[in-house]
Amino acid sequence: MSLQGYFDYNATTPMCQQAIDALNGALFDFGNPSSKYSLANISKQRLENARRQVARLVGCDSSELTFTSGGTEANNWAIKGTLTSRGSIGNAQPAHVIVSSIEHSSVLEIASYLERVFGFEVTRIKPNADGIVSAKAVEAVLRPNTQLVSIMLVNNEVGTIQPVGEISTLLRARGIHFHVDGVQAVGKIHVNAHELGVDTMSFAAHKFYGPKGVGGLYVRQGLTIEPLLHGGDQEGGLRGGTEAVALIVAMGAAAEAIYAVLPELVFRAANYRITFSRLLIEYVPGVSFHGPSDPEQQVPYTLSVCIDGIRAEALAAILDQMHGIQVSLGSACANNKTVSLSHVLVAMGVSERAIKATLRVSFGQYTEEQDLKRFVDAMAQGVRSLQRISKAVDH
């Protein structure tokens, strides 16, 4: 599969060679890491080595990491596990939970589940027009029974970086658990769990050139949370189930590899973003961008591009079918009854018309400068063709 048209790195990334090699190397030592004969020791040591590699990327101690099947499991575990350990789940007195309204579906659906099944009070904080949820905004909605706040470090659709450090400080002082969905941050920008001061933080390998189906949760030293997967004594009794050794080992290799090049990658991506947005503005009429005005508040990999008057869904189809280019969308056909609009853009106050005209472009370590040019050419061509088809209809 060619990567030159791949502009959906926020959805998932290809595995790096180091991860592929590590995965292959781990397939043959099949001993169950929980077994105690010498043969199983190899698997156990590989796991611990991977834990050290990932810990470096997350900015924490190995002992603070637990492996999971990905970001979604980590989010589910952190939130449900914490609320169970705190006695809020299984309690007649419902507690209060705060999330941002631009969280990933895994967090939003957990929040709905808590409401629906356990009668939790849930506050969903809207971001400002830049897509930022400030510590002030969080402070304003705290209640005496607030038990947990969950705010993502980086948003997957517009790339905004949330002021997680400030929110930590606020919540730590009040003894409220702070969970951070770090899936779009870990392995993409500099992250240090200790510096951020969060209680729990999730991540997923497939966002940083590791395999799909593995990730983990950082749990601050001294905290214990109720397992989500009750079972054996794997992962220090925190997460039952025979470990996905090969995937974990590959995630470790990916973590090590990306850690080594991260500053360089971020630097290059920041330049790409500038080049890319310039080219778009130059060649594609009616282009604008959603997201913060301050580029420091946004990861350099993500651009939420709006092309006025264009139905982005059709443009994406043209890019895919005629140019082999992959992007994702702010809106999609759903069915006859509802339009499906990005909840993130809606929360940021973007109009339906603009959301329907929005593409998310995300790039990564295999994106080359010439790919950006090719992309902009294809886009300009696609837009012209759509304009030609639609010029006589109202829209």
Place this chain on the structure above:
Amino acid sequence: MSLQGYFDYNATTPMCQQAIDALNGALFDFGNPSSKYSLANISKQRLENARRQVARLVGCDSSELTFTSGGTEANNWAIKGTLTSRGSIGNAQPAHVIVSSIEHSSVLEIASYLERVFGFEVTRIKPNADGIVSAKAVEAVLRPNTQLVSIMLVNNEVGTIQPVGEISTLLRARGIHFHVDGVQAVGKIHVNAHELGVDTMSFAAHKFYGPKGVGGLYVRQGLTIEPLLHGGDQEGGLRGGTEAVALIVAMGAAAEAIYAVLPELVFRAANYRITFSRLLIEYVPGVSFHGPSDPEQQVPYTLSVCIDGIRAEALAAILDQMHGIQVSLGSACANNKTVSLSHVLVAMGVSERAIKATLRVSFGQYTEEQDLKRFVDAMAQGVRSLQRISKAVDH
């Protein structure tokens, strides 16, 4: 890693070549199966193909299968999800749940969690001396508020096959959910979910020569259960999280491969069991076996071997260190305060002395007849050596 000394197939199995090849083949098509551009379609089709392959092995329709990160997740999901959907979790009126006392830790720990966090009533049924839990025994402990029963199809320590079909009939008539832990059965003996008539059944790929970290849950057509991993719309909205494509594809290949040879494998294993127990009785003094008297009630792969007067833990260490042979144990050193004894053997009424003298031997598709002989020789030698060391001490 050599397989001739591997006698712990119940713990995990090496991947078969077909699974390794499939996994490697799937690594490069990295598209996120939930994406909708043509490139992602490959991943999506691979998933559906794997689902068909696994459905054949489980004896169900593809649409009844959901992929998970393994047996533990499937057990957690089936039990917690069902009790949530039925309104028993999140309800002031606690319901009643029945499990056997010889379930895998994942099921037992879920049961304890239900008790501890939600005040559920839990009945743990003891098996008879053969390790069997009869439908009668289940019927005897039903209560008006019984919502769910969880009984394993095959026990991992002694290999007993439970009368799951009969229990199904009993429970179906009463509208009680019947979950079956099928982890030691699927891919090892003939299993047909429809014939068994169960509501949910879990399985794990690493028990049938697939990779670790992937498995699934059969959910009978028409049933819906609350997700455990709330999130995106993957797996029909039942299980969020980017799919572990490579692992799932490898599991599919493993399922297809084992399905093709399963009758032959079962037949050969049954012969092995006869040969093996004869050899043991002939060459190792004081040998006896735990488990049902009727060999039909036990999978042919598992032997729970007791050698009177021997501390099995020391024997296992000798087998491992001096002969490269791996087995697992009925008892292990724990700490200064408690001895750690197999809960399965305890439930079957085996004495502490006998449990400490018990090894679990399990074989599989790569076991050859000569490996059995070598094993028995090593065991006879080890037993002699231990007897020499201990003959002057009381025990």
Place this chain on the structure above:
Amino acid sequence: MPGCELRADMFNEIIVKNFSDPAFASELDEATASIEIGNPVCGDRIRVQLDVTDGLIKRARYQAWGCATSLATGNVFCACIDGKPLSVVLDTSNDDIETMLGELEPSQHHCLEMLRALFQWLKQIHAPAK
């Protein structure tokens, strides 16, 4: 699917061919009949212009704003009727119409309604012509 990045649908070959190379996506200077229909939910719009003379659809052209499937729908419709006698076109069975766009994903199904509406409209043109 709240919270997921939203994505374009997967397209069958008919749809791909018709939106990526929409031969009939232009305007007629002089049209004898013209219609613009739309789907109020998704906002998609298709305008079709015909040049019908002596019961013959000499030319059919369309313009559209909408998803890739609705762009394809306009082209499929025009391709089906362009150059054909109105009487022949009016014989198009409902079954033919249903399968004209190929197999659709659930979210694409409502494009069929626009196609049905366009065929329905042909009947109305025909009627006064009699």
Place this chain on the structure above:
Amino acid sequence: MPGCELRADMFNEIIVKNFSDPAFASELDEATASIEIGNPVCGDRIRVQLDVTDGLIKRARYQAWGCATSLATGNVFCACIDGKPLSVVLDTSNDDIETMLGELEPSQHHCLEMLRALFQWLKQIHAPAK
């Protein structure tokens, strides 16, 4: 770990060497001193026999029933004292005793108690000999 298959511990090299080739695992026909100790929880037992003449431990032999680590413990103890003057052996520091079995897993730690008890016992033999 309820419900898991139980497994032997992982062993360090010292333990492996000493239980797989226990040179001192035999009996003395004539012993000047003998002790049998055990751990009541796990049931492990070690019996040691000594032949002590003129303050020299001419021979030390053991028998044991128990886990691999306790079999090794008996051998490590005998190897350490066999052929040595009692006075030298009695100088063994607590630190030396603690590290004599190498690094242990938590579940193996209680074997150290048996080792300590054996060294403790040597002092008692010594005392009456004075």
